[in-house]
Amino acid sequence: MTIQLESIQNLDQLFDRAFSILEEQKNNGAKTFGLATGGTMLPLYERIRNSSLDFSNCKSVNLDEYVGLPKKHQQSYISFMQKQLFNTKSFEESYLPNGEAENPEMEAVNYENILKSLDLDFQLLGVGENGHIGFNEPGSSFSSETHVVTLTESTRQANARFFESIDEVPKHAITMGIASIMRAHQILLIAVGEKKRDAIQALIDGEMTEEIPVTVLKGHDNVIILTNLNL
Ligand code: GLP
Numbered sequence: 001m002t003i004q005l006e007s008i009q010n011l012d013q014l015f016d017r018a019f020s021i022l023e024e025q026k027n028n029g030a031k032t033f034g035l036a037t038g039g040t041m042l043p044l045y046e047r048i049r050n051s052s053l054d055f056s057n058c059k060s061v062n063l064d065e066y067v068g069l070p071k072k073h074q075q076s077y078i079s080f081m082q083k084q085l086f087n088t089k090s091f092e093e094s095y096l097p098n099g100e101a102e103n104p105e106m107e108a109v110n111y112e113n114i115l116k117s118l119d120l121d122f123q124l125l126g127v128g129e130n131g132h133i134g135f136n137e138p139g140s141s142f143s144s145e146t147h148v149v150t151l152t153e154s155t156r157q158a159n160a161r162f163f164e165s166i167d168e169v170p171k172h173a174i175t176m177g178i179a180s181i182m183r184a185h186q187i188l189l190i191a192v193g194e195k196k197r198d199a200i201q202a203l204i205d206g207e208m209t210e211e212i213p214v215t216v217l218k219g220h221d222n223v224i225i226l227t228n229l230n231l
Pocket of ligand 1: 036037038039040041063064125126127128129133134135155159
């Protein structure tokens with residue numbers, strides 16, 4: 001395993017560093033970028049929006065999308081990506097699972113086929129409080145590909161802050177699988193705040209276990225963790 005841990009207390013510096021890692025990938029010829037949603041990513045997308053980086057000859061793929069939430073809903077991940085990035089920086093092609101597909105299982109298969117047709121140079125990752133990556137909840141198989149998941153109550157609670165009430169938070173999502181994520185050549189994981197401590201501690205010191213999905217990264221040979229936690 002090659003995990004490079006960088007602990008940077010100052011958040012401005014942490015996100016400057018995240019931006020420079022992405023910029024370096026771009027300058028080194030990366031063409032396909034795996035993108036992530038979540039509050040953690042906002043300062044990074046702000047930096048990209050304000051930069052001169054040009055992604056018009058690059059492709060993007062996103063990790064996940066809620067099932068059953070209209071695309072136009074403010075909290076759909078397609079809306080998030082449009083607002084935070086795509087309206088300012090357009091890619092040659094941007095892929096997200098279609099959460100409105102009539103048959104979500106079929107959509108998951110189609111999405112995995114798209115991923116397999118691409119060579120994922122770089123994947124941006126956040127982490128859930130329970131260690132989930134994408135929407136791969138604890139117990140997900142490390143060999144999983146894109147699939148439909150039932151969100152845990154704790155994930156729905158954690159994401160309820162973005163909705164009017166917990167009842168509005170979708171119960172299902174389509175997510176890239178753990179194996180799909182692990183195919184990326186380089187992974188940048190960003191974890192900010194005490195709520196992420198257990199997950200990051202498990203990744204650094206613990207055993208690889210499907211009960212804490214993020215620990216799968218121990219088996220990847222090119223991972224950078226950026227965190228403001230003192231570990
Ligand atoms: C969601 C997303 C994940 C993200 C996680 C953490 O569940 N599906 O991709 O990493 O939330 O989000 P936040 O950055 O808001 O803590």
